[in-house]
Amino acid sequence: MHHFRTLLWHELRTAFFTWSNWAAAALFLTLVGAIHWFAILECSRAPQPWTPVEATFRLFWLPLLCVLPLLTMRSFAEERRQGTLSALLTTTASTAAIVWAKFISAWITWVVFWLAFLPFPLLTEARLAIPSDTRLGDPATLWGGLCFIMVSGLLHVAIGILCSCLTRSATLAALLTFITLLGLTAAGGAIESLPIESWTWLGWLREPAAHLRTFGHLEDFASGILDSRPLILYITGTFLCLGLSVIAVEGKE
Amino acid sequence: MAESSPQPKAAVAAESLTKRYGNLVAIEDLTFSVAPGEIVGFLGPNGAGKSTTMRILSGTMAGTSGRASIWGESVALNPTAAKRHMAYMPENNPLPEDLKVEEYLSLRARLKDVESKQVADRVRKVMEDCDLVRRASGRLIGQLSKGFRQRVGIADALLAKPKVVILDEPTIGLDPHQILGIRDLIRSLRGEMAVLISSHILHEVEQVCDKVVIINRGRLVAQGKTEDLRRELLPDSVFHILSRASLNEISAVCLQNEKLSLVEKIGEIEGGWCRYQVTMPSQSPARETLAGSLIQAGLPLREIAEQHCGLEDIFIAATRRSPQERNRA
Numbered sequence: 001m002h003h004f005r006t007l008l009w010h011e012l013r014t015a016f017f018t019w020s021n022w023a024a025a026a027l028f029l030t031l032v033g034a035i036h037w038f039a040i041l042e043c044s045r046a047p048q049p050w051t052p053v054e055a056t057f058r059l060f061w062l063p064l065l066c067v068l069p070l071l072t073m074r075s076f077a078e079e080r081r082q083g084t085l086s087a088l089l090t091t092t093a094s095t096a097a098i099v100w101a102k103f104i105s106a107w108i109t110w111v112v113f114w115l116a117f118l119p120f121p122l123l124t125e126a127r128l129a130i131p132s133d134t135r136l137g138d139p140a141t142l143w144g145g146l147c148f149i150m151v152s153g154l155l156h157v158a159i160g161i162l163c164s165c166l167t168r169s170a171t172l173a174a175l176l177t178f179i180t181l182l183g184l185t186a187a188g189g190a191i192e193s194l195p196i197e198s199w200t201w202l203g204w205l206r207e208p209a210a211h212l213r214t215f216g217h218l219e220d221f222a223s224g225i226l227d228s229r230p231l232i233l234y235i236t237g238t239f240l241c242l243g244l245s246v247i248a249v250e251g252k253e
Numbered sequence: 254m255a256e257s258s259p260q261p262k263a264a265v266a267a268e269s270l271t272k273r274y275g276n277l278v279a280i281e282d283l284t285f286s287v288a289p290g291e292i293v294g295f296l297g298p299n300g301a302g303k304s305t306t307m308r309i310l311s312g313t314m315a316g317t318s319g320r321a322s323i324w325g326e327s328v329a330l331n332p333t334a335a336k337r338h339m340a341y342m343p344e345n346n347p348l349p350e351d352l353k354v355e356e357y358l359s360l361r362a363r364l365k366d367v368e369s370k371q372v373a374d375r376v377r378k379v380m381e382d383c384d385l386v387r388r389a390s391g392r393l394i395g396q397l398s399k400g401f402r403q404r405v406g407i408a409d410a411l412l413a414k415p416k417v418v419i420l421d422e423p424t425i426g427l428d429p430h431q432i433l434g435i436r437d438l439i440r441s442l443r444g445e446m447a448v449l450i451s452s453h454i455l456h457e458v459e460q461v462c463d464k465v466v467i468i469n470r471g472r473l474v475a476q477g478k479t480e481d482l483r484r485e486l487l488p489d490s491v492f493h494i495l496s497r498a499s500l501n502e503i504s505a506v507c508l509q510n511e512k513l514s515l516v517e518k519i520g521e522i523e524g525g526w527c528r529y530q531v532t533m534p535s536q537s538p539a540r541e542t543l544a545g546s547l548i549q550a551g552l553p554l555r556e557i558a559e560q561h562c563g564l565e566d567i568f569i570a571a572t573r574r575s576p577q578e579r580n581r582a
Contacts, residue, residue: 002333006363017351083347086313090341091364092333 003093004101011105021109024070028063028113035059036120051138053121057145057218061185063113064156065178071109072160073174075102076249081168085249099161099245107157114149118142141222148221152214155234156181158241165248185214261325264289264417264447265310270319272305272471279305280471283319287464289416290444294458294465294564295451298572302471303451304344307421310449311341324416337366340413344421346406350395354385354405357394358412365413379408382441384434400431407438418442420450424457436461459564467571475571479564486570487562490540492531494547495522495556503529506550511539526555 015021039052050058079085088098121142163176217230263286270283280302287293297303308314310321312332321328324338349357358376367375380386383404389397394405403423410418423439424432432454439461442448452458458465459479467475467482475482496503500518507514511533520528533539539546544557 003364006360010360014351082349083343083345084349086308086343087347088364089313090311090336090339090343091361092336092366093364094333 001094001097001100003091004097007093007097007101008104011101012108015105015109018074020070020074024067025113025116027070028067029116031063031066032056032117033120035062036117036124040124051141052124053138053141053145054222056117056121057141057148057222058215060145060149060218061181061214064185065181067113068110068156068160068181069163069174069177072106072157072164072177073170074164075106075161076164076245077167077170077173081170089249095246095249099165099242099249103158103161103242103245106161107153110153110157111150114146118146144222145218148218151221151231151234152217155237155241156184158238158245159184162241162245162248165245187212259325260289263287263322264291264324265293265419265449266320266322267306267310268320268322270306270309270321271317272302272309272314273317278471280309280316280468283468283471283473285466285473285476287417287447287449289447291464292439292443292448292450292462294462295449295468296455296458296465296564296568297451297468300470301468301572303468304421305471306468307341307419307449307451308343311339311343311419312336313341313343337413338416339419340365340410340415340417341419342406342410342421342423344425346403346423348394348402348405350393352394353391354389354394354397355380355391357405358408361409362412367413375412375414379411382411383408383438399426400428403427403431403435407435411442415446417447417449420448422451422453424452424454432457455564455568465564465567467568469572475567479567482567482571483562484535486567488535489532490535490537491560491562492533492543493556493558493560494529494531494554495526496529496547497525497527497553497555500527500529502550502552503531503547506546506552507531507533507539507543510542510546511537513537514539 036052036056039050039055042048042055043052048055076085079088085098089095159180160173160177163180164170164173166176167173211229211233217227220227220230265287267283267285271281272279283302283306295303295307305314309316310323310328312328312335315329323335326335326338328335352360355376358379359372362372362375363369377386380390385401385404385408389401389405394402397405403426407420407423410420420439424435427435436457439448439450443463450458450462462479464478465476465482466473475486477485494503500516504514504516507516513534515532517530517532518527519530522528531543533543540559544554547554547557
């Protein structure tokens with residue numbers, strides 16, 4: 001991991017000054033703000049079984065699919081198209097350091113986007129809530145949801161980085177990321193809605209399927225349950241994607 | 254920065270280097286070397302495999318077989334050590350558009366293991382050497398002209414004082430003033446760094462390089478000093494004569510001096526003046542007496558000149574012959 005810190009600092013600086021990241025941030029806040037706004041409106045009309053914060057987090061897949069590909073698509077595809085990646089590889093920086101620096105930078109940006117959402121529920125609560133009334137959102141749900149975003153974000157961002165390593169086109173990288181994330185999230189949602197428990201012939205699927213229940217993980221985190229299985233799933237998935245990214249970068253150059 | 258390690262015999266060594274893409278052979282059995290402090294021109298027609306060879310030497314591409322080493326370190330087995338001794342400027346010199354020149358060079362200096370305390374000094378020094386201080390230092394790279402971008406690329410290559418600099422077409426797209434500047438800069442590296450430079454401007458290479466390596470269709474066809482290659486590849490001297498004498502008269506004098514002379518009439522201009530071409534072995538003593546003999550014979554002579562065979566002629570002769578012929582030679 002030679003030169004990791006130098007590369008990370010450079011990537012963070014570049015991320016801050018890249019206009020497309022600011023555009024992505026604007027899109028993200030508009031999207032999440034709108035979801036939160038409509039959730040509050042729904043709650044104000046009639047009592048709902050969920051709070052606005054819960055509703056916002058349950059729709060996390062929307063910004064995930066629309067915004068995250070924009071953050072990761074340029075990381076390798078654009079550098080490869082410009083030829084700057086091969087110039088970078090002539091230095092003593094290791095490929096692993098380059099991949100990890102880009103990954104951590106994109107992950108930090110993704111987490112910062114979600115942290116920028118925090119003022120929405122906090123301000124709403126400050127303006128509208130009555131003390132000890134949790135109808136607008138339980139703080140535990142808020143922080144649990146953020147923890148889920150941070151942990152699952154590791155795998156989601158790593159998938160984006162891997163997709164960007166596979167092509168020279170940033171657009172194609174975004175499309176690949178979108179499809180993979182859609183598959184992952186939909187698979188989790190679909191498995192969750194299937195009555196696997198009642199199908200005896202699918203009994204073998206019960207255990208592995210339990211690991212892929214993305215929305216179940218979100219609920220666990222939001223209710224303060226710290227299950228080690230999703231943690232292991234997201235962390236091993238992240239290492240797998242980043243390992244493949246290193247191989248892809250070395251192989252393609 | 255490049256560590257002070259014992260000086261090896263060859264700063265750059267390619268031994269039986271081969272690169273295949275499926276059935277396509279990009280380079281095959283390429284063997285050459287560059288001595289420390291030497292400037293070597295790496296020549297070949299388009300598609301000959303120059304850039305592929307340079308990329309393998311720089312460690313950005315793996316060869317199929319053979320061995321490439323930089324300052325004694327194997328590029329494949331010990332890439333970090335090899336890269337520490339080497340700087341590579343690829344063809345088209347890719348640079349990030351959204352960084353300022355100084356920022357970019359500072360980042361590259363850190364990535365090239367220049368000590369933190371020395372980064373600012375080294376950046377300033379290479380910017381001065383490459384004439385970037387006044388007109389480019391604070392500007393975004395994306396706003397620079399082609400000439401300044403090339404200078405940034407060369408400044409980057411010199412940052413860590415490497416033992417070996419590999420430059421792929423460093424003067425491509427530059428105007429004559431800029432070419433002169435880059436040429437002087439490369440010349441100033443002689444003795445300090447080994448430079449392997451590929452260029453299509455043969456005059457340029459002839460002016461700057463101590464030695465040339467010529468490849469064609471991925472194979473080595475010639476290598477050595479220009480003078481040695483001239484003797485090897487162009488064994489005949491060619492004279493151009495402008496005279497009113499007949500072909501027989503000229504031939505008689507030439508054959509008297511050198512039995513292997515070949516005289517051809519190549520054109521006629523006004524007033525009965527004709528152009529002749531005389532070819533004879535370049536080792537023949539008749540080269541020095543030919544003009545005197547023609548005058549002594551009383552032949553009307555207006556002009557006699559020996560054709561200068563430049564690197565261009567050597568290049569054409571070398572790339573025309575097959576690798577088999579080269580092996581026989």
